[in-house]
Amino acid sequence: MTLAPAPPDTPAHEATRTAPRRQTIALVGNPNAGKTTLFNALTGLRAKTANFPGTTIELRVGALRLAGESVRLIDMPGLYSLSAASSEERAALDGLLGLAPEHPAPTALILLLDSTNLERNLFLASQVLELGLPTVIALNMVDLAQRLGLRIKVAELSRELGCPVVPVVAKTGRGVDELRAELERVIARRPDAPHQPAAERARQLDTQSQHQRYDWAERVVGRCVVHPDRQIHGRSEAIDRVLTHPVVGVVAFLALMLGVFYLIFSLASIPMDLIDGVFGWLGDVAAGLIPAGPLQSLIVDGMIAGVGGVVIFLPQICILFFLIALLEDTGYLARAAFVMDRLMRRVGLPGKAFVPMLSAHACAVPAIMATKVIDDRRDRLVTILVLPLMTCSARLPVYAMVTGLLFPTQPLLGAAAFTGAYSLGILAAISMALIFKRTILPGQARPLVLELPSYKMPSLKTAFFVMLDRGIIFLKKAGTVILALSIVLWWLANFPEMQPGDVPAGTAAQVAALEAQAAALETAGQAEQAALAADQAADLISQQQLAHSFLGRLGHLIEPAVLPMGFDWQLGVGVLASFAAREVVVSTLSILYGLGEEGAEGAALVDQMRAATRPDGSLVFTLPVCFSLLVFYVLAMQCFATTAIAAREAGGWRWALLQLGYMTVLAYGAATLTYQGLTWLGAA
Amino acid sequence: MFTMGNRWAPIVPIPPPDCNPFLMSSATLESPGLVPLAGLGKRARGTIRLLEMAGDELNRLAGFGICMGRTVELIKRGDPLILRVYGTRIGLSARLAQCIHVEPADGASPDAAEPR
Ligand SMILES: Nc1nc2c(ncn2[C@@H]2O[C@H](COP(=O)(O)OP(=O)(O)OP(=O)(O)O)[C@@H](O)[C@H]2O)c(=O)[nH]1
Ligand SMILES: [Mg+2]
16 A cells, blocks of 8 residues: 655646646645634635634635735635545535535645644545645644644655645744745646546545554654653643533533623623713714704614614623633633533434534524534434524623613622523523434434644634624624614604594593693792603603504504513514514614603613503513513524524425424413513512 | 554444444453453553444544554543543543453553442
8 A cells, every 4th residue: 555645746737738727725634733724824814713623614715826826725624534524524525626516626735734743633644645636734833842842853754745844833924934935836836637636536545544544654753753751741631630520510611601701791881881872972962963853763763772772782792702712712612512512412412513502602693504514414403403592692682681671780690690591592402402302303413522622822813803803793783784673663663643632531631630740840949850740741642652653553462472471562572573683672672662761861771671661650671571581582583594594504494494483482481481480489 | 563463453344323232242252351442441541452333433533543553541531531642632422432442551450340
């Protein structure tokens, strides 16, 4: 068997030289070897990197200028070998072999080797080099190898492997210029299609000889690497003894999440007040510039209040993404997956599902796409079905609003409620997975094999850019979908206009009495109390207008349906309006309660809501209502984008509708149970 | 580097993911001195001599360095357990570890009987 790689510089055919093809260089290497980091360093792009094997799930193309020529660079998911072909690796394999439909076959390769783990990386290398494509080897993470006391003889390694080897530190950019120079040399040779297509050669790879490949890798390492007298692997292991403990590990995971939410709360309050102030000021300025009337109301009560009600949560979303990105970059996620595996497998979820389940905490749409890495169809379907129960960032404004109502001055309790909501989502997902396993999707999940990467110091820069990108996405949504819906809702809440004859007699009498009282107080010199009475009268009128509007009528129509959950009709409208995008409930409530409370001009949304009363004078947002609202939004689907992507990825609307149905029923039932239970406890 | 005795050579593909307990015990009987990976003592090293699983599972594990003739170290017992394979640590389901048989390295006594 030939383990020695084919000579990388097979002379190009003269015939094909006339029409120079655009060169395509693919990045190949083990998962987590730093391919995407190098891709970013070479192209200046910002593709996602994290200290987790399996961060990149799709091929990504970037452009690179080499010797005045524009070259296509493809970043690929990591591969452990060319034979495994689990679907996680299949995309990379197809890209490598030129079988991916949208991507041309690579004309050259950058083979990335993690220098801290050469033996295993050389296993893949032995297979990749046999494909016969022109290859430059990037020996990555030499900084870490140095710290471990490894000395790698680069020239020796280059001779063994038969191609140029460039030591690099992708993270800092060290050695990237040398790598470019080496690539230019390869490009200059105009490599063209090898005599035998790569796909053909891959088919001939001898999979029976795996142990011989490792024998070879060990021999090469024995010749090219000088190990230190004493192995150092203390720190990661010491940390792992705690974090992978079956009990302590789970507790640590929960504590970590609690810490994250505590930080979200405590750090976000100042910028949130600032944003609130800015929108309040904007409203005042607009009110000053535009004469009172429908236009002023549209801009101040509709657009500014609606968008401001959502944008105020920007700091919390930024902090969430920043902290999660930091956490991902430490290498902790693999440990969390490890401690959760046992529990997950028991309910029929594969270990691999943990990655999408974690990314679903940011957004369910990319998470559902990430289930591509799960090869078993049953495993994949279950994962897709339960994924949207994870708390995504769009739920954050809703959680923040409700916890703000419940615990305005106790950030620790707020963080606890947050953690509770997150846990409820996870728990619901686990239970539903179990139910699916017992009913429509029986079977066993595939057993876990997962690399636990060494802990690394997280990169603040990476986290900052993740935060920036996600913040921009959030603002874009606020400026488009939420603005449009705010305008529609404002219109529905204000039309048809109420005529004097439309006011019910009882209310009219109440208003008249209040106005008379105000006049009397005014003449008696008690201006403050007079203003209060006048405000109450105005409130009554605007509430009446709201009830008279299209939205009010719709709300009253559905009120009986939401009553068991303790919702009033405004909340019912909020649920309905946020059917396609859950965070819309916040802007809807900003508009609804903002309109209903003339006196509360300028106060923050939560304060307006906290003061909101039902017609009988009792507060709307009591403890049972708040918790019921929270539970509802933890469990309800309320996201059209997710439904659409689920239909696509699960292969049919059947599954997406099943998902929408079960989640809605679950949310409704659990919220009702919460409200009724808490009310009963409160009464008892 | 590793001398392969003929008796380790045949790898009978058995449907994944669970290995057949009867087959497993017979295989262990035929090859004295082998213990299932999960039965290694903590921190003990052993050389992989027998993998009882289907081809695609074999290929998957090989990519991680869990392959015939490799010496691995059991870092943490339990389910899943942690192995050191070359420079990396691999979390591995105990179900798979049951189907991997190792020859304990010198000095490391197999303690499969030790209660967990
Ligand atoms: N110390 C050090 N860390 C690095 C280096 N290159 C990459 N990293 C870190 O290694 C981790 C993995 O990097 P990625 O670029 O996401 O790896 P990848 O190969 O694309 O991983 P997958 O997409 O999962 O296959 C990140 O935390 C990087 O910051 C390096 O040269 N030195
Ligand atoms: Mg990547």
